[in-house]
Amino acid sequence: MAEKITHRSKDYSEWYNNIIEEAGLAEHSAVKGCMVIKPHGYAIWERMQSVLDGMFKATGHVNAYFPLFIPKSFFSKEASHVEGFAKECAVVTHYRLKNAPDGSIVVDENSKLEEELIIRPTSETIIWNTYKGWVQSYRDLPLLINQWANVVRWEMRTRLFLRTTEFLWQEGHTAHATAEEAVEETKKMLDVYTDFVENWLAVPVIKGVKTANERFAGAIETYCIEAMMQDGKALQMGTSHFLGQNFAKAFDVQFADKEGKLEYVWATSWGVSTRLMGALVMAHSDDQGLVIPPKLAPHQVVIVPVYKENEELQEISETANKIKKSLEARGVRVLYDDSDKQRPGWKFAEYELKGVPVRIVIGLRDLANGTVEMVRRDTKTKHVVPLDQLENTVVETLDLIQTNLYQTALAFREAHTFSVDTWDEFKEKIDHGFVVAHWDGTTETELKIKAETKATIRCIPLDNAQEKGKCIYSGKPSTQRVIFARAY
Amino acid sequence: MAEKITHRSKDYSEWYNNIIEEAGLAEHSAVKGCMVIKPHGYAIWERMQSVLDGMFKATGHVNAYFPLFIPKSFFSKEASHVEGFAKECAVVTHYRLKNAPDGSIVVDENSKLEEELIIRPTSETIIWNTYKGWVQSYRDLPLLINQWANVVRWEMRTRLFLRTTEFLWQEGHTAHATAEEAVEETKKMLDVYTDFVENWLAVPVIKGVKTANERFAGAIETYCIEAMMQDGKALQMGTSHFLGQNFAKAFDVQFADKEGKLEYVWATSWGVSTRLMGALVMAHSDDQGLVIPPKLAPHQVVIVPVYKENEELQEISETANKIKKSLEARGVRVLYDDSDKQRPGWKFAEYELKGVPVRIVIGLRDLANGTVEMVRRDTKTKHVVPLDQLENTVVETLDLIQTNLYQTALAFREAHTFSVDTWDEFKEKIDHGFVVAHWDGTTETELKIKAETKATIRCIPLDNAQEKGKCIYSGKPSTQRVIFARAY
Numbered sequence: 001m002a003e004k005i006t007h008r009s010k011d012y013s014e015w016y017n018n019i020i021e022e023a024g025l026a027e028h029s030a031v032k033g034c035m036v037i038k039p040h041g042y043a044i045w046e047r048m049q050s051v052l053d054g055m056f057k058a059t060g061h062v063n064a065y066f067p068l069f070i071p072k073s074f075f076s077k078e079a080s081h082v083e084g085f086a087k088e089c090a091v092v093t094h095y096r097l098k099n100a101p102d103g104s105i106v107v108d109e110n111s112k113l114e115e116e117l118i119i120r121p122t123s124e125t126i127i128w129n130t131y132k133g134w135v136q137s138y139r140d141l142p143l144l145i146n147q148w149a150n151v152v153r154w155e156m157r158t159r160l161f162l163r164t165t166e167f168l169w170q171e172g173h174t175a176h177a178t179a180e181e182a183v184e185e186t187k188k189m190l191d192v193y194t195d196f197v198e199n200w201l202a203v204p205v206i207k208g209v210k211t212a213n214e215r216f217a218g219a220i221e222t223y224c225i226e227a228m229m230q231d232g233k234a235l236q237m238g239t240s241h242f243l244g245q246n247f248a249k250a251f252d253v254q255f256a257d258k259e260g261k262l263e264y265v266w267a268t269s270w271g272v273s274t275r276l277m278g279a280l281v282m283a284h285s286d287d288q289g290l291v292i293p294p295k296l297a298p299h300q301v302v303i304v305p306v307y308k309e310n311e312e313l314q315e316i317s318e319t320a321n322k323i324k325k326s327l328e329a330r331g332v333r334v335l336y337d338d339s340d341k342q343r344p345g346w347k348f349a350e351y352e353l354k355g356v357p358v359r360i361v362i363g364l365r366d367l368a369n370g371t372v373e374m375v376r377r378d379t380k381t382k383h384v385v386p387l388d389q390l391e392n393t394v395v396e397t398l399d400l401i402q403t404n405l406y407q408t409a410l411a412f413r414e415a416h417t418f419s420v421d422t423w424d425e426f427k428e429k430i431d432h433g434f435v436v437a438h439w440d441g442t443t444e445t446e447l448k449i450k451a452e453t454k455a456t457i458r459c460i461p462l463d464n465a466q467e468k469g470k471c472i473y474s475g476k477p478s479t480q481r482v483i484f485a486r487a488y
Numbered sequence: 489m490a491e492k493i494t495h496r497s498k499d500y501s502e503w504y505n506n507i508i509e510e511a512g513l514a515e516h517s518a519v520k521g522c523m524v525i526k527p528h529g530y531a532i533w534e535r536m537q538s539v540l541d542g543m544f545k546a547t548g549h550v551n552a553y554f555p556l557f558i559p560k561s562f563f564s565k566e567a568s569h570v571e572g573f574a575k576e577c578a579v580v581t582h583y584r585l586k587n588a589p590d591g592s593i594v595v596d597e598n599s600k601l602e603e604e605l606i607i608r609p610t611s612e613t614i615i616w617n618t619y620k621g622w623v624q625s626y627r628d629l630p631l632l633i634n635q636w637a638n639v640v641r642w643e644m645r646t647r648l649f650l651r652t653t654e655f656l657w658q659e660g661h662t663a664h665a666t667a668e669e670a671v672e673e674t675k676k677m678l679d680v681y682t683d684f685v686e687n688w689l690a691v692p693v694i695k696g697v698k699t700a701n702e703r704f705a706g707a708i709e710t711y712c713i714e715a716m717m718q719d720g721k722a723l724q725m726g727t728s729h730f731l732g733q734n735f736a737k738a739f740d741v742q743f744a745d746k747e748g749k750l751e752y753v754w755a756t757s758w759g760v761s762t763r764l765m766g767a768l769v770m771a772h773s774d775d776q777g778l779v780i781p782p783k784l785a786p787h788q789v790v791i792v793p794v795y796k797e798n799e800e801l802q803e804i805s806e807t808a809n810k811i812k813k814s815l816e817a818r819g820v821r822v823l824y825d826d827s828d829k830q831r832p833g834w835k836f837a838e839y840e841l842k843g844v845p846v847r848i849v850i851g852l853r854d855l856a857n858g859t860v861e862m863v864r865r866d867t868k869t870k871h872v873v874p875l876d877q878l879e880n881t882v883v884e885t886l887d888l889i890q891t892n893l894y895q896t897a898l899a900f901r902e903a904h905t906f907s908v909d910t911w912d913e914f915k916e917k918i919d920h921g922f923v924v925a926h927w928d929g930t931t932e933t934e935l936k937i938k939a940e941t942k943a944t945i946r947c948i949p950l951d952n953a954q955e956k957g958k959c960i961y962s963g964k965p966s967t968q969r970v971i972f973a974r975a976y
Binding site for chain 2 (some may be wrong): 029030031034042043045046062064065066068072074087090091095096097104105117119126149150154341
């Protein structure tokens with residue numbers, strides 16, 4: 001099994017594709033740039049959705065659903081927004097097919113739309129056009145709404161989960177009476193994302209703001225969380241945008257304040273997507289396959305029986321089902337695989353590939369000894385565990401794995417983050433991870449560095465230490481260091 | 489509040505629109521034919537999704553996700569399928585916008601797609617093209633996969649929830665080694681839908697099969713459940729299709745059986761959609777607003793305090809929060825509305841409009857008496873309930889409401905179902921509900937009856953009694969009665 005996977009050290013990109021294929025997470029579809037999310041991948045995504053959805057609701061948000069289509073004219077209303085998305089829009093122009101005289105199926109030219117419809121690449125425009133009807137007075141505010149949806153951004157070069165033409169995501173769109181409240185919301189949702197990514201996905205992140213050049217099209221300020229993958233590259237895990245009054249002005253959304261004075265509404269939007277699935281693969285997996293943080297694993301424990309005769313299986317199953325039941329009572333998600341289609345060795349490799357955090361193996365000799373074998377997916381260590389200690393041991397082990405994955409990723413990031421002060425050092429270290437360096441604050445310099453090294457400014461960390469220095473590239477004065485990296 | 493709602497007896501269609509608007513379920517969007525599902529509507533849909541998803545998983549199904557886009561050529565591969573859907577397909581022809589010389593935004597003609605993409609109206613074709621890669625041997629079968637997704641069918645005349653260009657649904661697509669197993673799956677999922685609609689949505693249904701004329705495009709047999717709305721019209725609540733080997737042949741999906749012989753795979757598909765939201769409104773609501781079956785209500789109980797001074801509120805809140813906590817411990821979903829934005833009378837009307845099954849009103853006088861007022865949404869009866877009996881009374885009342893809604897709908901259907909034997913009777917009774925009558929089994933007669941009366945054959949009930957008779961329209965021999973109705 002493991003020989004199907006190229007080693008990380010040999011070809012990271014090929015390793016990534018192998019994991020996704022062999023673990024059954026996703027595959028390319030017949031439609032260029034679009035993926036099929038396979039059952040195992042979708043089960044992990046469902047766990048992510050369910051946890052995030054709970055966090056959104058706990059912070060006062062509700063879900064709603066807005067149309068897939070956006071009239072072309074809406075798009076043009078916010079200038080920088082259309083500028084940012086125009087080049088990657090799927091456009092619907094007709095609404096009917098017909099039979100051609102030769103019997104083939106063709107687009108019916110008589111069904112041409114008067115105004116073309118854009119498949120949403122993000123929903124600010126259609127949502128703010130709707131909010132216009134929902135907001136009259138300060139009593140109608142805030143609106144705290146989230147949407148789970150598919151979006152389309154036409155991509156020329158795609159990678160499963162990381163960059164696909166269609167992807168799944170959630171987009172929060174909130175409306176507020178004051179700028180302060182909107183900024184507070186923007187930061188609150190960045191904190192929610194941080195909590196989720198660090199404590200569930202087990203990936204440490206750096207919170208920061210984007211430079212003007214990397215900002216969301218239509219935002220005043222884009223907050224983000226950035227993580228390091230095992231090849232030292234950065235992956236943006238989520239963004240939260242303070243949109244000011246840009247969309248309220250574009251769609252004329254005003255409210256009467258307590259004094260009856262009309263004001264434009266303040267906006268935020270925030271999102272995470274199936275990219276997080278790519279991060280999960282790239283942050284934790286190894287050369288044997290996928291590694292899933294226990295809190296997100298569809299099955300946290302798999303029990304595999306080892307037997308020769310059917311009578312043996314019955315005896316083992318009795319114990320296995322007891323274990324399953326007692327673990328489930330503790331909230332653990334357990335799969336007992338007693339199918340006779342495959343041998344135990346095949347199953348061991350299969351569940352290793354699929355990233356199940358804990359494997360329990362039960363044979364007759366174990367039963368006689370009152371023990372089972374427990375194997376950790378992260379460390380691959382084997383433990384002989386007495387049956388009467390198994391329940392507690394498994395629960396503790398799941399916690400240990402969760403913590404270990406986070407700590408390992410954190411140690412990796414720290415070992416691959418370099419504070420540098422010369423351009424030569426910059427060019428050397430940028431091949432190996434994050435580079436923390438002074439920058440003169442101009443887009444010009446940022447773009448030149450990108451052109452020379454393919455590195456971008458990932459973020460200006462929140463609460464960044466202020467120190468005087470010289471820009472790593474231009475030598476001009478700088479007030480702080482920012483984080484450079486190559487990114488997905 | 490209630491005066492915003494047209495009475496059912498006066499204008500049923502206007503009443504339906506009023507309920508949806510006033511209860512905050514949905515609204516028309518700026519995109520023709522597409523709706524916005526508002527937070528209250530979406531919360532009910534989320535409950536439906538969650539319950540159905542649990543039922544699908546309990547019957548061995550897993551979720552996955554397939555692309556939004558279907559290449560036009562895929563569509564043409566199954567002849568009757570494309571015939572059925574060609575006239576309502578949204579077509580993507582370009583993938584980029586650009587600035588015109590005059591500054592406006594136009595479609596970039598250089599981004600024309602070589603092959604147009606259809607937005608999925610249903611996913612059989614893209615899914616069976618994918619299954620081709622997943623099925624080699626009998627060991628790979630069955631595939632039991634479901635997808636939650638948005639689909640698009642271009643509609644000229646739309647009604648919120650009942651008929652919209654974009655709608656949300658689930659579509660199950662399964663693959664089997666034998667025809668028998670596929671038929672069994674088709675019936676099993678019809679039973680799951682029946683369970684959900686009768687026991688959760690509280691709507692009685694008739695299980696049956698469609699006539700050839702009403703069959704799904706590409707199916708061998710379409711099973712369905714049909715319900716009666718309060719105006720006597722039928723609404724198809726869900727369908728489950730036995731697709732035979734039609735799609736396996738169109739996409740060349742074969743498997744090696746135990747003897748190594750290649751066979752085409754057998755298929756089913758089955759779906760329910762946001763139409764169920766329309767059914768929920770039309771089956772149970774009244775002239776005061778929405779009525780939600782307790783098992784699907786986002787909030788099953790609302791507690792409203794009645795007070796003059798702030799100190800009074802504190803005292804009431806103490807009791808209210810205790811009630812909330814004790815009910816939540818019994819699994820009841822409770823909202824305590826202590827906001828001071830609106831008066832109690834406004835709140836009573838608002839939650840009646842929104843369909844919350846039970847309202848609890850607490851004032852100081854109640855507290856002194858050790859009682860509260862409890863109001864049932866379905867019967868509007870008021871009950872003075874001692875505090876120490878409240879928990880049990882509420883739990884019992886929620887059950888009673890659930891049962892009452894079902895029984896009321898069943899009694900209504902029975903009172904509006906007519907077995908008739910003459911064409912004159914048929915024409916008279918078809919204005920008032922379901923008509924059960926003999927039919928000669930031909931599409932010709934079926935279409936003539938439709939042309940004259942707008943009534944369609946809703947289904948041939950499963951296990952239908954066989955009796956000799958004469959077709960209500962043609963007078964030709966018939967072996968059984970079928971169900972005619974006007975339908976949504």
